[in-house]
Amino acid sequence: MFYRALTLALLLILPSAVQAENYSIGTGGQSGIYYPFGGALAKVWSDKVPDVNVKAEVTAASVENTIKVVRGDMIAGIAMGNVVLDAYNGEGKFRSKMPVKTLFALYPNLVHTLALEKSGIKSLADLKGKRISLGAPASGTAVTAAALLASVGIDVKQDIDAVYLNYGETTNALANGQIDAGFIVGGQGVGAVTQISLTHKVNIIPVSDAESAAFIEKNPAYSQYTIPADVYNNVGAVSTLSVWNVIVVSAKMSDEMAYNLTKSAFENMDDVRKVVKVAEATTPENAHRLAGVPLHPGAQKYLDSLVK
Template sequence: MIRTTTATATAIALALAATQAIAQDDTDRSDWPSTFVVGTASPGGTYAIYGQGVASVIGSALDIPTSTQQTQGPAQNLVLVNRDRVDLGLTTMGPAFEALNGELELDPGTEFENIRALFAMYVTPFQAAALEQSGITSVSEFDGKTVGTGPRAGTGGTYWARWFDALGLDVNVQNGPLGDQTSQLADGRLDAVATAAGLPLAAFTELEALAPTVIFSLSEEEIGQLQDSVPYAQTFEIPAETYSSLDEPVQTMAMWNIAFTDENMPESLAYEITKAIFENQEDLVSTHASARETLLENVGKNDLVPYHPGAVRYYREQGIEIPEGAMPEGME
């Protein structure tokens, strides 16, 4: 009886504390949504895991029922946010650049003028994997091979196909969920998988556990051929310790990722989401290691997509300077 009474008293105390905390929060929530959805990507990719961490932080910190929606990745997330199908999306800078300029393949001609960044996430390097027994160790050896590049609307699916053409490679490109494609690679149904994702990529780590694997990317010469066509990309080095099969760093290209919404998100909600992400960054890191780069010092990595005014308010409170290219119109 005593234990039951103590447990009940504890539950009541916790409930009262929660009620008092909400009462003390004078933020006007009248225009906030009753539920919240984060658009991520296919299983096996970093977005699916990182996005779950974002949803968990938002749901816990803001007391909003929050869920994730699996998508084809950055390009589809841009379309879904622009059409008010999800509340927050994740994208790389390449698709964001194309969306702003009316060049997104999923919605050509539409200029996504309403998208607004909330925070910079992490950098996404382009990377590829093949089974050691295949003898494939470079992108140039994809000529005449069947290569999975993840979902068609994903960053890997979008850019690898273009780059194979630019490099003069005849590649049979297959699209599909990344986790499925690494399983197909292990079974010998694909010659290689080439994608773009935050480090470490869970699908590649799982592949290493199934069979001896080679992980590689673009050569220095190939990077030189492609770099002028992707001004929103940067050269990058995948550290050797990222994967067990890597004996030395891998040179490649990479793009930064951002979490974004549209201009109609209430200013107070955008502020609170941004604040919650940075105040709970350790929780994000526990979800996926790539969140180690979700830092205030990296806000300036986005100099392309205008930040939401609510996010700008939080960054100014933290003394963070917003790049001119990412400052929303009407704010100085």
């Protein structure tokens, strides 16, 4: 009798489990913020959205995530706003316009141009002729680094010895003297920068007001930002650039799915904030932070429901 009851219970449970669709959210390297943020969102979506099971996938970040979302390989991806804007307009790394939309903005990414204090590198101009990590291949960091260097007259193919390393590889190479400087474009307090500042004296190279203005004129997804003193060990306040990260999705996503993902994310954002502090910036009020790329109609529907 017991086994018959157990079998019946399993038969009732199994169909719902089988119907759950498996998806992934594209993140980045494990030493950055994208990965834990994506993992926290994946858990919320798996727990709160019916028939959806989401896992966080380690990737090269923004460009890869955007492409895979469009191809249908991922339900969503975390990406830097400038990359998604390029994809929408068919610019930069994208040869044609991509059918992308966003669900909501997450938090601002900051440009960290790192060098060891003993290197003597104190300005962007000092990077000319140096061996520099521009970020992981197909990442938003690499896109930003190349654009920023170009804006100050440095050609990444001719004027520097460029290598492409992820966050952890960049800081390890810096610490071991294998590179002179490296770019990390991540949230304030990003782990890779925090860790190297605890073991080495580092400089975060400032972006001057004039350099910021020239860069923003050509790259309107960015804005000027000052990293407060002591966010990183023994590093004073630094003027730099910021760009918002977003959740990018395919324009073909159903309105119902976009609505459910957005609703469950915002209604459970406190759980995400327990994992990543930068999620404090992930609010309905900040959802539209990336100008130029439309929100998915399903996401907009949820946001509109909050003001009725």
